[in-house]
Amino acid sequence: MKSSLGPDTGIELQKIGTADLDDLAGRCRELFQCETWHAAAVERTLATPGSFALLARTPRRAAGLILARVAAEECEILWLVVPAPWRRRGIGRRLLRAALRSAAGHSAGTAFLEVSQDNRAALALYGSEGFRPCGRRRAYYGGGRQGKACDALVYKKALASGETCPAN
């Protein structure tokens, strides 16, 4: 079901840092619906300078996560996931906008990300948020959705200083 996500939907965005790591393994199990190795990967990333994560959550549930890094005035979106039951409610868009706003607030002028060429949902989201392709990494993903190697597309977006995305 598709519905818009207004301020009354009960989803809040929370910036998470190393202080929240105790909670992270459980959150990652919910987010990725499998083992906890993701928590270690998120933890390692958050430990690198310029990295930050935003969690979309209800009081009891994790409903999405974005992980990004700002370095040398560039922002890299490292990870964006919305668990299947929460998809198509505007959460991915809201996380992306909030992360870009935060990155612009930390002097990033450009955002980059990599996306598999067969990821229709993500390509539509990034395209509609102003990202444009600027490169291709051939056979970057070992086993694509059909079991074949798949290219990664590199996408780029210029961020206005003081980026004014619509309210999240």
Ligand SMILES: CC(C)(COP(=O)(O)OP(=O)(O)OC[C@H]1O[C@@H](n2cnc3c(N)ncnc32)[C@H](O)[C@@H]1OP(=O)(O)O)[C@@H](O)C(=O)NCCC(=O)NCCS
């Ligand atoms: C990609 C992903 C983060 C989107 O999250 P989401 O919360 O469902 O996205 P939103 O509801 O904010 O949708 C925003 C736009 O993305 C596009 N979109 C999202 N899901 C789509 C789908 N299944 N098919 C086509 N377009 C889709 C639409 O343009 C949508 O806008 P609309 O609803 O106004 O038409 C989510 O599908 C996901 O977690 N996928 C698995 C992990 C992944 O692929 N991450 C990206 C790696 S680069």
